[in-house]
């Protein structure tokens with residue numbers, strides 16, 4: 139093949155959950171064109187500027203192409219030098235083995251960022267590596283992103299990956315909290331070309347109701363937008379559930395025989411009236427009542443919440459209440475409602491369901507989830523002396539110094555990194571192992587089809603709504619009493 143011959147490649151963008159189809163043209167080693175694939179049934183030609191910038195990353199002279207070793211050039215002064223792969227692997231493996239031998243397996247810490255989930259090699263092989271290095275000091279971006287979703291899926295549906303997704307193309311009523319898909323292109327919800335999909339919802343007579351403290355891009359195009367006082371989403375949702383029970387609107391439909399605990403939920407929200415919620419949320423009681431009635435009356439409706447209702451004090455309660463609303467209005471696993479997916483590669487069948495609080499972090503006693511500690515505990519676990527202190531840190535596809543709580547305190551002990559840039563985290567690394575650019579290797583997203591569009595299966599697992607109600611709502615009130623003593 140000559141360098142002047144144009145070759146067309148079809149692939150999926152790996153940069154976010156939208157998984158847009160791309161058509162990439164190359165001439166020899168040169169990328170000459172990147173555009174959206176109009177034949178892709180999901181993205182229908184849509185792409186965002188990040189996909190076009192794949193070429194910039196690929197050609198960037200600053201992108202690392204060889205492993206780097208940190209070298210001391212003068213007292214207190216370090217720089218990185220390029221080394222061969224063989225030496226880099228030897229140094230990294232020796233450091234891991236020595237650390238485990240001298241300090242025990244918990245002396246190895248690991249942090250993996252979100253891009254690791256879009257890379258099947260990283261996803262399958264880092265799991266394999268840490269199957270052999272069973273450290274308790276594992277961290278990821280999950281705890282600063284979607285952990286409440288996983289916790290509620292584990293407790294309500296029995297598996298952390300059973301995540302229902304909005305069937306936006308068939309719905310008639312969409313209640314959205316703390317999400318801005320026009321900016322994100324969907325999160326735990328694969329939805330490229332979302333602007334057109336939401337326009338289509340309104341064009342067919344459907345309604346989009348956005349609850350958000352900010353006038354977001356999505357709020358701009360909603361049928362109605364209600365500002366809410368930050369952090370009070372749980373109050374709004376619980377009052378909605380109150381109205382559904384009080385006004386006899388509870389009907390789980392096809393979910394009835396699968397679901398237990400509905401009566402317990404009703405009993406737990408008896409006193410949580412819209413008037414009570416109005417004072418706290420700033421949303422009028424009449425609007426809360428009307429939205430609850432509209433959601434129940436819709437031919438098919440969705441209640442969905444994302445980062446804004448997850449990364450707050452009551453994230454798990456918010457996500458639980460959202461699923462309660464979907465269940466009791468009969469919209470769970472229903473066309474036009476919130477669907478469970480049937481991806482080609484079924485991770486629910488192939489992974490463990492997850493677990494919670496089987497051990498805690500040494501310093502602050504924070505609970506694990508799926509054998510990971512919250513990223514907020516990472517700096518303490520590096521800095522606190524004693525058995526189990528992290529002596530060597532492996533990071534991959536993440537920049538926790540910039541993106542996690544106490545990031546600046548992580549300026550220590552980071553010994554091996556997998557990244558293709560020197561950034562706030564990798565500049566501390568003794569060894570940096572750069573991966574190939576996205577355009578240099580194949581790609582198949584095995585994680586996100588689980589949060590994407592698929593044929594809805596008939597739900598065949600029990601759904602448990604009630605047992606969490608007294609625990610979650612009770613905790614909410616105990617906390618409210620402690621922070622609002624005069625309330």
Ligand code: SF4
Nearest residue numbers: 151154157158186189
């Ligand atoms: S929306 Fe996401 S998947 Fe689509 S092109 Fe942009 S970054 Fe890639």
